[in-house]
Amino acid sequence: MLIENTLALYGSAFWLIIKFVTVIVGPALIVGLIISVFQAATQINEQTLSFLPRLIVSLLALMYFGPWMVTQILDEFNYLFMNIPILIG
Template sequence: MLIGNTLDLYGGAFWLIIKIVTVIVGPALIVGLIISVFQAATQINEQTLSFLPRLIVSLLAVMYAGPWIVTQIMDLFEFLFLNIPHMIG
């Protein structure tokens, strides 16, 4: 029973990490793809042209999704804090 609960906790934490990374990195990947297509079409090979917009979009994603991310992490830790005594005892 303990191994099953441990695997469920690992699975839930891993899934949470995937969701958080997707929310932050996903928009940056889309913007990077758009800028790469623009650079290929115009033959502009400037590194800052691709880096700066991705950085700005990533920061905006963190600002926009920050409360949701903190809520998700707090819910996970509250679940762990309340249920670990029941799982080990």
């Protein structure tokens, strides 16, 4: 296997993981920021207040983007499986 092929595979896997993390963590980060601003404005110092909304938003993002994520993983697997002779040759 050539080093270029190896680096290309690692690069595509890395960007796939970055896209997944961004899709799941991004909305939770935005909700956490909104709740933190609300807590600062009202001077509510409850640490557990932001946990449940962030959890719910993360689960909703996972439910909404789940089919897209599975499709991305299957596309990557199909690319790898179909190009086995090229990649190892």
